[in-house]
Amino acid sequence: MSNSVFQSVIVQLKDISDRTFGVIDTEGCVVSCTDVSLLGERWPDAALRIGGGVDGITVFAQKCFKAIVGSSNLFEYAVFCSGDDEMAKSFCSMAYIALNDAKIFYEEKHDRGTFVKNIIMDNILPGDIYIRAKELHFATDAPRAVFLIRQVGRSDVATVDVLSGMFPDKMQDFVLSINESDVAVIKQITVNTPSEELEKIAQNIENTLKNELRVKTSIGIGTVSEHLRELADSYKEAQTAIEVGKVFDTEKSIMRYENLGIGRLIYQLPTTLCEIFLSEIFKKSSIDCLDQETLFTINKFFENNLNVSETSRKLFVHRNTLVYRLEKIKKLTGLDLRQFDHAIVFKVALMVRKYLASRETR
Template sequence: MLVDIYNRAKKLHIETDVRRVVYIIETNRDKEGNELEKVRSIFEGKNKDFVTAVDEKNIIVVKEVDDSDSGADLNKTAEVILGLFKGDSDIHIAYGTVVGEIKEVSRSYKEARMALDVGKIFFEERNIIAYSALGIGRLIYQLPLPLCKMFIKEIFGGKSPDDFDEETLTTINKFFENSLNVSETSRQLYIHRNTLVYRLDKLQKSTGLDLRVFEDAITFKIALMVVKYMKYMETLDY
């Protein structure tokens, strides 16, 4: 209860109206088991920051931040923590948004928790992910699976983006990376511009979506993300 939060904070001499952010560090703690002490070593002497283990895999840091701290500063803290685990690719760090009162710390934790999960689906190449960087991924993550299946069926009929060959998928991803720029995409793929146009025309015939049209491109991008989310959720079921 809210009153308990403030009474407990007063008893423990914890300031209530201070800017804080929550970090979650997911570790592979079945090895040495000294990850908690490693993380605590960074924050030694800083009695306004709190470090604790949530369960066998997750450590949280509730860090006090200054008014001048930017998103880059928050990310720098995450990088310092990550530096403790050099060579360990199993480490994932996520953090929520900065909150102004102690009652909102739980919100920052929930955001960090979501960032950790969503990051594994859409940003698997990153060890550090911020809630603010999730974009549309955090909306897709909250969609019920039946709705996702219905959406994919409406867009692709009986097909799935997984049915496309490697060349087509590479072309699509590179086209999105280059903000739908035909010239730059063909240059990076080392193909003639006309070859790229031919591939896009072929894709339009099979799906009814022209990736050179912004609205179609958005639909296609969302569909790819939805399929990725569905596949991830299926692995959890197993």
Template sequence: MANRLFQGVIHQMKDAVSRVIGVIDENGVIVACSDMKRIGEPIPGIKEELSFSNASLQQNGYTYRFLSTSAGKSDCIIFVEGEDKKADELSCVLSISLGSVKNLYDEKYDKSSFIKNVMLDNILPSDIYIKGKELHFDGETNRVVFLIKFYSHTDMLPYEIVQGMFPDKNTDYVINIGEQDIVLVKEVGGYEEPEEIEELANSIAQTLSTEFYSKVSIGISSVVVGLKDLARAYKEARIALEVGKVFDTEKNIIDYDNLGIGRLIYQLPTTLCEAFLQEVFKKGSLETLDRDTLDTVQRFFEYNLNVSETSRNLFVHRNTLVYRLEKIRKITGLDLRNFDQAITFKVALMVKKYLTNKPTKF
């Protein structure tokens, strides 16, 4: 349909331009031309040749230039009869003008643009069903949103790598959100286990980390049915990354459905969290605990409040560990050998960590 749009614009320009002009698609075939007899004619190798030039290419009596779109260079190519300066200037004008036409077309008819607008809440809920039907979306398909975050800048384009991993543009949608964020909206069947989805995320992260020598984190949403809940799924993936950044710093794959108590704390107002800390700890008592003491507490939790097991893994005498726990009780008023008080202490530490990191709220 975009080809018909190109042909319509070129037909209107035909009388104003005294040269043959046209558009070559990603397969190297002329799809629009002022000389209509040439439509369907293949121009082999031109895309590869043009890829090595800075802007335009002069060859066999024609000037070639990539179509310029909001996403950067398109796979489509503009051509103008002639190899002179005027042909070069005209190819530049055509590249920009036809690129703008393509942008408007994509905004209206492109599936990825539609998915992006749904995900970012830029389309009314009442219009989602109508537009989805126009674009032939299956309203009962299960989808998962993967939010892929890069932690360093790179000259290469991560978008193209991810797109290459998921080439089926009718089922999987790769969307640029920012300089360091890419979203993959992946179609899944009704029987995928959470482990399979996480395994896919791991595969993506490993490929991208190897390719870009950069840390990559991926937030995974819950599985949603249809289109209207994609905005919620995108929000879940963002929350997963934010919560993981605070409570699971060693993990780079964070599933929204497995955030545990971290998700609960994230949803609480900061004023409530501050009030909880003031209630649990004596004034300034938490700050007096040094890093070694807090590490001991962490290991004690890891070994299920078992004094013997913890002391063995810390390579300290049992009595030494008991002394440390008693010291903590005197400072904070909480006995970690008591299950209820240990839970209170653990939650309080998580709340403190949350307040210190100040994650973004969504």
């Protein structure tokens, strides 16, 4: 529990009365007070007296005390007000209400964040999720989106603070520091929120971090989780989205798991299986005979849906020149890219090759 939380409330109590208000801990140490000269003083006898009866107002040494109890109904802190008259008792009760509410809010906020982090990191048993959610008054079946923000190149410790400012609803949205470079944002959304809206949120995150901190990011978005227990899967999907995007779509900085396509399947294949596939498709390493210009032509051909006329126009070459290049590829690899089935095999093979190359650089 942060003493600054108590102090922020205590300072406001100075406007109510000229009485001295404060808080002591279980050892009788004054941890917060309107009279700063009393901070750090120890009143162990007062703590003993309060510990003997936590239910009502305790009058001791010309002060009124009321215990703030924890979840086990044990004395954790006590509010005090100077004076032993009826007015002092009333003021003490008023101060207790404000400070106890502040303590509950702080602990719920802190515990909720830890709870969510434990879920996405698989540090809590599925059965315990229900129990803990009930204790924290946490909605279990609200739809939530998981964004994983990975800082690329340079990391800034202020990233968490900036993101916390972007998502101010601390009871529904959570900004969690995962490690030096990764920050997860768990945002509660409405039912049937369109995927375009999630990408807009990610774009806003990217632009804000770029403009305010000059931090470059890669952002992965998992599938929307409909229940708390699905958050861990959504977080893993966001991780996969970043990793797969780094291999197959290096130009994009925002990747949705649902849009990864066949790259997601290839990424999960054993490298030995990938090597066997390539050796069967391309005899005698024929794919290595293709120069960069030819590979560029192939990619443009795929981008234009195997349309020869459109591809030649985009490449600023004559149609016959493109046909010649495609014939050359057919001769080298045995695959005619103008045939849909051959084109699919070739596209997958190029992606597998790219995946294997990324594994070798790790």
